[in-house]
Amino acid sequence: MFVVPKSAGGRPWFLGSLAAVALASAGAGAWIVHAIAPETQAATATKAKLPERPPVEVVEALPQLKTRLDYLAERKQFMGAILVAKGDQVLFRQVYGKANYENDQPLKLDTRFRLASVSKQFTAAAILKLQDEGRLSVNDPVCKWIEACPEAWKPLRIHHLLSHTSGIPDLMAQSEWGRIRVTPRTPQELTETSARYGLQFEPGTKIRYDNAAYNLAAEIVSKASGKPFETYLNDAILKPLGLKDTGSDAHADAQGLAMGYANFPGGLAAQPIANVSVVYGAGALYSTLDDMLVWNQALHKGHVLSDAAYAQMVADHAPADTPKERGRAHRAYGYGIYVNSLGEQVTPAFSDRQVYHTGSWAGFRNLVLYQPDADVTVVVLSNNYHQRDLVFMLSQQAMAEALGRPFPTGLNR
Numbered sequence: 001m002f003v004v005p006k007s008a009g010g011r012p013w014f015l016g017s018l019a020a021v022a023l024a025s026a027g028a029g030a031w032i033v034h035a036i037a038p039e040t041q042a043a044t045a046t047k048a049k050l051p052e053r054p055p056v057e058v059v060e061a062l063p064q065l066k067t068r069l070d071y072l073a074e075r076k077q078f079m080g081a082i083l084v085a086k087g088d089q090v091l092f093r094q095v096y097g098k099a100n101y102e103n104d105q106p107l108k109l110d111t112r113f114r115l116a117s118v119s120k121q122f123t124a125a126a127i128l129k130l131q132d133e134g135r136l137s138v139n140d141p142v143c144k145w146i147e148a149c150p151e152a153w154k155p156l157r158i159h160h161l162l163s164h165t166s167g168i169p170d171l172m173a174q175s176e177w178g179r180i181r182v183t184p185r186t187p188q189e190l191t192e193t194s195a196r197y198g199l200q201f202e203p204g205t206k207i208r209y210d211n212a213a214y215n216l217a218a219e220i221v222s223k224a225s226g227k228p229f230e231t232y233l234n235d236a237i238l239k240p241l242g243l244k245d246t247g248s249d250a251h252a253d254a255q256g257l258a259m260g261y262a263n264f265p266g267g268l269a270a271q272p273i274a275n276v277s278v279v280y281g282a283g284a285l286y287s288t289l290d291d292m293l294v295w296n297q298a299l300h301k302g303h304v305l306s307d308a309a310y311a312q313m314v315a316d317h318a319p320a321d322t323p324k325e326r327g328r329a330h331r332a333y334g335y336g337i338y339v340n341s342l343g344e345q346v347t348p349a350f351s352d353r354q355v356y357h358t359g360s361w362a363g364f365r366n367l368v369l370y371q372p373d374a375d376v377t378v379v380v381l382s383n384n385y386h387q388r389d390l391v392f393m394l395s396q397q398a399m400a401e402a403l404g405r406p407f408p409t410g411l412n413r
Helices: 041-045 063-074 116-132 158-162 177-182 187-195 211-225 229-241 289-300 307-314 388-403
Strands: 002-004 013-015 023-025 031-033 080-086 089-096 098-100 261-264 267-270 285-287 338-340 354-361 364-371 376-382
Touching: 063 080, 063 089, 063 388, 080 289, 080 388, 089 289, 116 158, 116 211, 116 229, 116 285, 116 289, 116 307, 116 354, 116 364, 158 211, 187 211, 211 229, 229 289, 285 289, 289 364, 289 376, 364 388, 376 388
Parallel strands: none
Antiparallel strands: 002 013, 023 031, 080 089, 080 376, 261 267, 338 354, 354 364, 364 376
């Protein structure tokens, strides 16, 4: 176990096995997360209010990052939006390129981007909020909430879905993926498709990234709340936080989204077929720079979950024998987020722990980060799928300069 001290925002910030959320073995591969009592209204009422939103305007107070981005922009090598903040003070906010090249529509500071897998932290937060409300537990059997549950799923707990340890084959590993990717599906249809496959391994014994599991988690949110997943998410989380530019495009009815692109031999190509209905619980949300700043501040400073539920979210749920990644200790696998010293993958390196998640889908490549000790948020949203390494590098350059670390100049991955 290791415990990270209170963040700059004053919230206890834990990783690893905690007394409140310790993972106890209940037989091979069977893991139980210790139960947490529902949070009281009185406890919620004592939390400080979120600060007022800063004005949405260009800010370029990180000179090294500005120089780097201006260089890339002149050569049309980066397209997207970047925000860096320390607490609620924005240090950098700027956009580069166009929201739609075919229509000559420039990116704006409030342009909506598809979040892709960054959406998973919202799904995990919805589950944990329902737990805080006493309506479910992450220890609940999946079959308690999913109708016509296959026999193979009987050992599954909600915890396994959120921690990528369920053994359910990911959508992309299913033989029907070619049709699934381009065909709108309902939540029920996605559940029925996943139910036709057996488990790839005993639940809790391995980590395997799993979009299908997060779709099931969203279905459980719907069953436990009595509302469609998107409705509960909006009522319980998005609307109370004032996230007016964040929502789901699972029904392909969102307005004002940037077009996604990809680099092909023939040049930059639009990717208009998103069909995020097939990842409605895993990657269907959209948002803006400033909504993601508010979300990061709210999530990591106690405005969304109880302290105990948040500790569950950031704890490392990976099995003890999880192998190293790129020769380094594996990242901490939380619920919908990771924790790692990402700065060790650049040169010069820095070791500050960062809470984060990536996202890639239909022409988008994103990375949203939070460094708790210094209360730094970095949001990089790109509408170019093939800018993975550049998005990562820019995120670490932004984080390093905000923290006062040497400015990275290369990757060490």
